[in-house]
Amino acid sequence: MKLDILMVGVGGQGTVLSSNIVCDVALANGFDVKKSEIHGMAQRGGSVVTHIRVDEEVFSPTIPAKSADIVVSFERMEFLRYADYYGDNTTLILNTQVIAPPSVGDGSAEYTDDKVEEVKKQFSKVYATDAISKAIELGNPKIAGMIILGILAKAVHFKKEAWEQAIKDRVPPKTIDLNMKAFDLGYNI
Amino acid sequence: MKKVLSGNEAFARAAYEAGVGVVSSYPGTPSTEITEHVSEYTEIYTEWATNEKVATEVAIGASLGGKRSMTCMKHVGLNVASDPIMTLSYTGVNAGMVVIVADDPNMYSSQNEQDSRHYARFGKIPMFEPCDSSEAKQFTKDAFALSEEFCTPFYIRSCTRVSHTQTVVDLVDRVEGPAFAPENNIPKWVMIPVNARRRHKLVEHRTELLTELAEGDKYNKVTMRDKSVGVVCAGVAYNYVREVNPEASTLKLDMVWPLPIEKIRKFSESVDKLYVIEELDPFFETEIKAAGIKVEKLERSLCGELSVDAVRALFNGEEYEVESDNSLPFRPPNMCPGCSHRGMFYAINRLKLFVTGDIGCYTLGLLPPLQAINTTVCMGASIGMGHGLDKAAEGMSEKAVAVIGDSTFLHTGINSLINTVYNKGNSTVIILDNGITGMTGHQPNAGTGCDIHGGNTPKIDYVNLIKSIGVKPDNIRVVDPFDVTACMETLKEETAKKEPSVIITNKPCIFADRTVIDAPYFIKEDKCSGCKICTRLGCPAILWDGEKRVAFIDETLCTGCHLCIKVCKFGAIEQRSK
Numbered sequence: 181m182k183l184d185i186l187m188v189g190v191g192g193q194g195t196v197l198s199s200n201i202v203c204d205v206a207l208a209n210g211f212d213v214k215k216s217e218i219h220g221m222a223q224r225g226g227s228v229v230t231h232i233r234v235d236e237e238v239f240s241p242t243i244p245a246k247s248a249d250i251v252v253s254f255e256r257m258e259f260l261r262y263a264d265y266y267g268d269n270t271t272l273i274l275n276t277q278v279i280a281p282p283s284v285g286d287g288s289a290e291y292t293d294d295k296v297e298e299v300k301k302q303f304s305k306v307y308a309t310d311a312i313s314k315a316i317e318l319g320n321p322k323i324a325g326m327i328i329l330g331i332l333a334k335a336v337h338f339k340k341e342a343w344e345q346a347i348k349d350r351v352p353p354k355t356i357d358l359n360m361k362a363f364d365l366g367y368n369i
Numbered sequence: 370m371k372k373v374l375s376g377n378e379a380f381a382r383a384a385y386e387a388g389v390g391v392v393s394s395y396p397g398t399p400s401t402e403i404t405e406h407v408s409e410y411t412e413i414y415t416e417w418a419t420n421e422k423v424a425t426e427v428a429i430g431a432s433l434g435g436k437r438s439m440t441c442m443k444h445v446g447l448n449v450a451s452d453p454i455m456t457l458s459y460t461g462v463n464a465g466m467v468v469i470v471a472d473d474p475n476m477y478s479s480q481n482e483q484d485s486r487h488y489a490r491f492g493k494i495p496m497f498e499p500c501d502s503s504e505a506k507q508f509t510k511d512a513f514a515l516s517e518e519f520c521t522p523f524y525i526r527s528c529t530r531v532s533h534t535q536t537v538v539d540l541v542d543r544v545e546g547p548a549f550a551p552e553n554n555i556p557k558w559v560m561i562p563v564n565a566r567r568r569h570k571l572v573e574h575r576t577e578l579l580t581e582l583a584e585g586d587k588y589n590k591v592t593m594r595d596k597s598v599g600v601v602c603a604g605v606a607y608n609y610v611r612e613v614n615p616e617a618s619t620l621k622l623d624m625v626w627p628l629p630i631e632k633i634r635k636f637s638e639s640v641d642k643l644y645v646i647e648e649l650d651p652f653f654e655t656e657i658k659a660a661g662i663k664v665e666k667l668e669r670s671l672c673g674e675l676s677v678d679a680v681r682a683l684f685n686g687e688e689y690e691v692e693s694d695n696s697l698p699f700r701p702p703n704m705c706p707g708c709s710h711r712g713m714f715y716a717i718n719r720l721k722l723f724v725t726g727d728i729g730c731y732t733l734g735l736l737p738p739l740q741a742i743n744t745t746v747c748m749g750a751s752i753g754m755g756h757g758l759d760k761a762a763e764g765m766s767e768k769a770v771a772v773i774g775d776s777t778f779l780h781t782g783i784n785s786l787i788n789t790v791y792n793k794g795n796s797t798v799i800i801l802d803n804g805i806t807g808m809t810g811h812q813p814n815a816g817t818g819c820d821i822h823g824g825n826t827p828k829i830d831y832v833n834l835i836k837s838i839g840v841k842p843d844n845i846r847v848v849d850p851f852d853v854t855a856c857m858e859t860l861k862e863e864t865a866k867k868e869p870s871v872i873i874t875n876k877p878c879i880f881a882d883r884t885v886i887d888a889p890y891f892i893k894e895d896k897c898s899g900c901k902i903c904t905r906l907g908c909p910a911i912l913w914d915g916e917k918r919v920a921f922i923d924e925t926l927c928t929g930c931h932l933c934i935k936v937c938k939f940g941a942i943e944q945r946s947k
Contacts, residue, residue: 287913
């Protein structure tokens with residue numbers, strides 16, 4: 181079972197926890213897994229990307245062109261930058277939160293809403309949700325990533341219990357309940 | 370126990386399992402997390418040094434003292450550390466010593482794309498190159514034992530895709546390193562010419578012995594599959610080759626120096642066509658061709674990193690280029706909301722000064738709208754270049770400043786400031802002291818007041834330090850970088866002087882001191898004239914509403930730094946109640 185997941189977002193959105201949990205779940209299910217990301221300069225509000233690859237044996241740490249099974253975009257337009265990676269059978273999981281790039285922030289460029297709608301049609305399946313608003317309703321915007329992870333968990337074939345165990349192992353003990361609530365919310369969307 | 374670890378975590382784990390005693394490093398992407406993770410093992414003395422040369426010398430001293438030691442750096446850090454390392458090759462080691470160098474092909478976070486394998490050949494020091502975290506741990510552990518066996522420092526070459534990729538690793542317990550007494554051996558350790566001449570001969574002999582190791586069975590494994598294609602490759606490139614052409618026979622070079630040329634020759638004779646796939650320079654290819662072995666020609670770019678797609682294109686003889694959609698609004702890295710560098714850059718921009726810049730978060734002052742960096746070369750270069758500019762171009766010192774961060778100043782900037790004062794320069798230096806090494810992820814330094822574990826240490830007193838170098842007390846100015854008017858006045862006064870001046874900013878990085886974060890600000894729509902002056906600060910929290918023609922603040926990003934109220938002429942920006 182090959183599973184290539186590309187997670188994209190904006191530096192500071194905290195995609196690290198989500199991607200670590202995916203790795204734990206894959207390993208617990210007896211698969212080889214590799215996760216590659218870029219740290220450092222790009223983290224300061226720049227565009228960030230994480231490659232997660234699961235298979236019987238994984239070689240390249242990065243996903244080849246057109247072969248991502250799932251693209252998870254933590255920001256509304258960020259997936260547009262990674263068009264090389266989606267093929268005919270790619271699923272998009274989209275957090276519709278907008279984070280304005282600097283040129284949009286200062287009014288010198290337009291946010292590309294039209295393009296988002298147009299390119300979304302290329303995906304075989306799209307799960308779009310306003311995770312930030314849902315997270316705020318649950319009491320903490322920081323758990324938006326866990327809602328997205330719940331959606332991702334539903335879209336892949338590992339057992340729900342494996343996800344729950346990995347979350348328990350990775351989040352601070354005091355926040356387990358809140359994280360589980362957020363995960364369930366995403367899982368049941 | 371199996372765990373998913375990044376390459377950098379695996380290097381740290383190797384130090385733990387190999388019984389390492391001392392690790393000293395200077396941060397640098399993509400190597401930083403190695404030392405951060407080492408510091409989590411209480412069994413190992415770990416420190417942030419002021420630069421890579423110092424860190425290396427600390428590690429050499431620790432080896433001399435009888436403990437296995439390690440230093441970790443990015444590729445350009447090795448340039449700084451190369452002076453002691455080139456002669457360490459001659460002295461050899463007492464307890465095992467490993468130097469981990471992490472290259473950055475494609476320059477995700479670097480100023481150049483140098484290939485560190487050249488340093489192995491240049492310094493006659495053996496080098497391992499792992500392809501994943503499991504090998505990262507195993508090779509590093511092996512390197513400590515081999516370092517002792519062959520009396521040599523050992524390089525481990527990593528790269529961004531190994532350091533920052535998590536793969537499955539099997540963990541084992543720590544075994545204390547073998548006991549070595551501190552060594553006192555003058556012919557070995559005092560490299561005066563008469564001793565160094567003898568040691569050089571030993572180095573050449575050592576390379577012969579290490580070549581035998583490389584030619585042996587333990588490393589550099591040949592795997593015969595389809596005999597029509599054979600590929601010599603190493604490190605992360607091996608992964609790409611295996612994925613693109615799983616049937617190809619491979620010679621995987623675990624040791625990238627010295628090379629097992631006879632093994633490669635034999636391999637070449639057992640396949641129809643021999644290919645060499647490597648990232649950056651044709652390091653293997655040049656050596657293999659020089660040995661008279663036929664290598665198939667590939668049209669490979671010497672720039673950037675490889676990938677599955679790039680390697681596939683190489684085998685297919687196709688051109689490969691990464692396409693990017695330039696119509697999308699670009700999202701470059703940016704100084705954070707609340708960054709204490711922003712106000713000074715705004716002031717520099719307003720005065721249209723020419724800036725010799727340096728390496729750190731503040732290099733981002735280059736980007737619009739601030740656009741206040743004109744040069745970036747290497748750590749510490751801003752001050753020396755500013756002095757050279759002053760000596761070469763009459764009147765330039767009145768229009769130019771050197772900008773450097775606190776950590777970079779302590780790294781290699783301080784020597785240049787001494788030089789400027791000694792040689793009667795006129796240049797103005799700005800030390801952006803935010804109390805931390807920012808860009809690499811907020812490591813403490815000698816100016817922070819704490820060590821790698823957060824324990825109290827003496828804190829550099831920049832004013833007195835600079836006074837003692839010989840800058841006149843009147844020319845040493847401490848300013849609040851959020852006070853734009855004061856920054857501009859101070860810049861005008863100090864650049865006008867025909868003497869060296871140093872301006873020091875005094876506000877912390879918001880990550881170094883979270884207590885500076887305050888209630889967010891907001892913009893009163895009815896008072897906003899739409900002049901856009903606040904958007905020219907380049908703060909990610911200040912946004913423009915094109916329909917209403919007013920600026921607004923994203924209060925989830927705002928840290929309450931109040932820089933924007935200093936530039937708003939209409940009193941439109943107010944703070945939320947706390």
